Amino acid sequence: MKGGNTLGNTEKQNKTGTFVIELKQPYPILECDEHFYDMMQYSVKDLKTRLRTLCDLIHEEDYEDLIGALEYQLSRSNFTSDRTRFLKSNGKIHKVLMNGQAFSLKDGREVLQCTCTDISSLETTALMTETSFSDLEVFSQSMRCGLSKHVCDNSLTLIWANDYFYNLFGYSKKEYVNTFGESLLPMIYDDDLPLVVNHITSLMEDHEIELTFRVKHKSKPFRWVNLVAASAPNDKNEDFPIANFVLNDITNLKFAEMKAELEAKKYEIIADISEEIPFEYEIETDTITYAKKYETIFGRKSIYRHPAQKFQSAGYVSEDTVENFTGIFTAAQNGESLHRTEYKLRNMKGEYEWHYSTFALIKNKQGEPLRAVGVLRNINTLKQDQASLLKRAQTDSMTGLLNKATTETYVREHLKEVQSGANDIVMLVDIDDFKNVNDTYGHLVGDEVIIEIANTLMRYTFNEGFVGRIGGDEFLVYLPNILDTQLACEKAQKYANDLRSKFPGGNGKPKVTLSIGIAATDVPLPYSDLMEQADAAVYQAKLNGKNGYVLYDDSLERSEYRNERKDNTANYNPVVLSNAIAMLCENTDTISCIQKALNYIGNAMDIDRIAIWEYTKDRHFLTKTLEWQSASYPYSDNATDNVSPAQWEEIDTLSITGTYHTANTKAIKLNNFGKGVYSGVNEFIQSKFIYDNCTVGYIGYFNYSDEQVWSTETIETFNLFTKALTGYIQRKILEDRQ
Numbered sequence: 137m138k139g140g141n142t143l144g145n146t147e148k149q150n151k152t153g154t155f156v157i158e159l160k161q162p163y164p165i166l167e168c169d170e171h172f173y174d175m176m177q178y179s180v181k182d183l184k185t186r187l188r189t190l191c192d193l194i195h196e197e198d199y200e201d202l203i204g205a206l207e208y209q210l211s212r213s214n215f216t217s218d219r220t221r222f223l224k225s226n227g228k229i230h231k232v233l234m235n236g237q238a239f240s241l242k243d244g245r246e247v248l249q250c251t252c253t254d255i256s257s258l259e260t261t262a263l264m265t266e267t268s269f270s271d272l273e274v275f276s277q278s279m280r281c282g283l284s285k286h287v288c289d290n291s292l293t294l295i296w297a298n299d300y301f302y303n304l305f306g307y308s309k310k311e312y313v314n315t316f317g318e319s320l321l322p323m324i325y326d327d328d329l330p331l332v333v334n335h336i337t338s339l340m341e342d343h344e345i346e347l348t349f350r351v352k353h354k355s356k357p358f359r360w361v362n363l364v365a366a367s368a369p370n371d372k373n374e375d376f377p378i379a380n381f382v383l384n385d386i387t388n389l390k391f392a393e394m395k396a397e398l399e400a401k402k403y404e405i406i407a408d409i410s411e412e413i414p415f416e417y418e419i420e421t422d423t424i425t426y427a428k429k430y431e432t433i434f435g436r437k438s439i440y441r442h443p444a445q446k447f448q449s450a451g452y453v454s455e456d457t458v459e460n461f462t463g464i465f466t467a468a469q470n471g472e473s474l475h476r477t478e479y480k481l482r483n484m485k486g487e488y489e490w491h492y493s494t495f496a497l498i499k500n501k502q503g504e505p506l507r508a509v510g511v512l513r514n515i516n517t518l519k520q521d522q523a524s525l526l527k528r529a530q531t532d533s534m535t536g537l538l539n540k541a542t543t544e545t546y547v548r549e550h551l552k553e554v555q556s557g558a559n560d561i562v563m564l565v566d567i568d569d570f571k572n573v574n575d576t577y578g579h580l581v582g583d584e585v586i587i588e589i590a591n592t593l594m595r596y597t598f599n600e601g602f603v604g605r606i607g608g609d610e611f612l613v614y615l616p617n618i619l620d621t622q623l624a625c626e627k628a629q630k631y632a633n634d635l636r637s638k639f640p641g642g643n644g645k646p647k648v649t650l651s652i653g654i655a656a657t658d659v660p661l662p663y664s665d666l667m668e669q670a671d672a673a674v675y676q677a678k679l680n681g682k683n684g685y686v687l688y689d690d691s692l693e694r695s696e697y698r699n700e701r702k703d704n705t706a707n708y709n710p711v712v713l714s715n716a717i718a719m720l721c722e723n724t725d726t727i728s729c730i731q732k733a734l735n736y737i738g739n740a741m742d743i744d745r746i747a748i749w750e751y752t753k754d755r756h757f758l759t760k761t762l763e764w765q766s767a768s769y770p771y772s773d774n775a776t777d778n779v780s781p782a783q784w785e786e787i788d789t790l791s792i793t794g795t796y797h798t799a800n801t802k803a804i805k806l807n808n809f810g811k812g813v814y815s816g817v818n819e820f821i822q823s824k825f826i827y828d829n830c831t832v833g834y835i836g837y838f839n840y841s842d843e844q845v846w847s848t849e850t851i852e853t854f855n856l857f858t859k860a861l862t863g864y865i866q867r868k869i870l871e872d873r874q
Contacts, residue, residue: 152251153169153174153252156250164190165192168187175254176222177225177226190203195221197221214238216234219233220232220234236251281300288376289376306354324352328349332347343368361386365379365382415430415510418507419505422441423440453481454479460479468505468507471504477724493510522721528713529542529713529717535586535587536590540607542604542714547666551662552660555617561601568651586609588638589635596631649682653675673685673686673687708852713857717857720861730748734748741854742766743764744766744769745836745838747760748762749761757779757781758779761833768840795821801817816840818839819846823858832869
């Protein structure tokens with residue numbers, strides 16, 4: 137009896153147990169807890185022999201219905217609840233309430249953990265019903281979302297709701313019921329009412345909907361909510377289906393999305409009107425994404441995986457700048473925080489144009505690179521202007537040949553690299569009695585002769601060397617790596633013969649001949665030594681009666697012939713300008729290049745001061761960003777690091793071209809002139825910098841001397857330098873914005 141009582145008490149107490157099944161046919165039972173064994177009167181051994189799948193546990197009449205119910209519930213959530221009949225080990229049937237929760241194991245298997253309660257007796261069933269309602273109430277009130285049940289009629293009549301449902305509208309339950317009764321419809325924002333009605337109508341057929349709309353609020357204009365609603369198939373005896381609603385307040389999220397959309401739109405508009413094309417490079421996926429503007433400009437897609445390979449294979453980047461382009465991605469992958477480079481991209485016409493790109497790197501908390509964010513800008517016009525200025529600084533304006541300074545530089549560089557076994561040759565070409573041509577036939581004919589000689593020299597030289605005009609009537613031909621000096625003699629003969637045939641004399645035309653001196657070396661030699669030899673050869677050609685050439689040897693006299701090699705007439709200093717432009721082009725460290733060029737110009741042109749001021753973001757001040765000062769600059773400039781733009785803008789009104797110069801500052805009658813940066817100045821040039829059609833800053837050249845006045849050459853050199861500098865100031869501003 138004692139044992140029987142113990143067994144009976146155990147059986148009475150163990151009415152709940154847990155087991156786990158794999159959610160895959162035939163639903164094998166993976167494990168059970170001891171309470172389940174006690175409740176069902178099975179042993180551990182039975183799990184391996186008799187109780188292997190769910191089918192072995194469930195009454196055969198209930199099995200198909202249970203499986204269907206489980207699959208339906210799991211399609212909607214991770215939870216299940218159903219009533220079914222279990223077979224105990226003794227063959228008896230027991231009704232159970234089976235609640236389950238699905239989850240994934242580490243090995244990827246999907247399982248369902250089921251808690252089973254024996255509800256065979258009415259008492260147990262009543263108890264479980266009460267417990268279930270109690271649990272539901274606790275659960276619903278703890279949720280931070282509105283839970284409610286509605287009749288899908290014309291009012292969306294409210295059957296039941298948790299407290300948070302009423303809080304969504306700013307009311308307590310009592311206030312809501314007293315004001316709106318049991319209807320949800322009055323709380324829907326008027327403009328969104330048709331949207332909600334249409335979706336509720338579709339709920340009758342689809343049984344599940346999700347939508348976002350606005351609802352009215354007691355103290356606020358409105359709130360954004362997200363609704364998920366589900367209904368069971370409509371009973372034929374019911375006029376309207378019953379639906380469960382889940383309402384979430386997403387106002388903050390919605391406003392954040394709208395703000396993000398506005399920011400994205402603003403970003404897109406700015407990108408469209410700007411000269412830059414923004415881009416992002418995702419390092420992990422090796423993907424570059426340009427703004428949509430890229431597609432319009434280049435006529436190709438704006439997103440590329442593995443861009444270094446794609447651009448090279450498709451020919452989007454020129455072969456000579458491929459290394460610069462691929463360096464972008466290498467720099468990002470190596471964690472380079474800032475990177476700048478230039479390369480040529482193919483446009484829609486199939487032409488390659490210069491572009492400049494810069495990026496800043498974004499890293500994670502561990503300092504590992506994630507993505508690069510940057511901009512692409514077309515600088516082809518700037519490059520063409522630079523090339524044009526550089527060519528202008530290096531060439532003779534009349535003939536297009538290299539000028540004296542550039543010719544000398546080129547010859548000096550070549551003479552450093554002379555190798556034995558071959559000769560580097562200098563040919564000095566002098567026009568015989570050119571002064572008589574000018575005096576007799578006029579300077580127009582003299583110019584015609586000069587130009588024709590230049591064309592002849594270029595035609596017979598081709599790519600074998602280079603030609604320069606080093607004086608008014610004197611030219612230099614340089615031929616590197618010539619195996620036999622006889623080639624130079626043959627060319628000299630061709631030069632002379634060609635010119636004699638074009639200017640034989642008579643019929644109002646002059647007779648023009650050339651005296652040519654040839655000097656050769658197969659070892660590195662100073663420029664002055666080789667030129668002295670060529671001079672001696674020219675002198676000997678003159679002594680020989682002119683109209684011929686002489687190849688230098690040591691027997692020739694060197695000291696008697698002297699030719700006045702005057703620079704061709706120019707209104708700027710080509711050497712200074714050429715060197716300054718070269719400094720600007722040295723590398724992509726824009727600020728250091730600009731500063732180096734300013735220092736060089738200031739020293740070379742013996743100027744007191746050069747300074748650049750740029751507008752602050754609010755445009756209330758101009759900030760001094762770059763400067764050169766000579767040792768003779770007489771003022772302490774601490775007070776002018778930040779100045780009012782009024783001074784500069786007043787002077788700007790006096791200019792038509794954007795550049796203003798005066799050597800008589802006393803004649804300027806403006807309210808702000810003579811103060812601050814202009815204090816004590818006697819002569820100055822002011823030019824403005826333009827970026828995206830807006831004045832972004834100014835450059836000033838200042839002369840504080842009472843005696844010295846700038847020459848025309850100095851002024852034009854400053855003007856040309858400013859023109860070259862403009863593109864680099866634009867680049868500096870672009871980099872500052874990164």
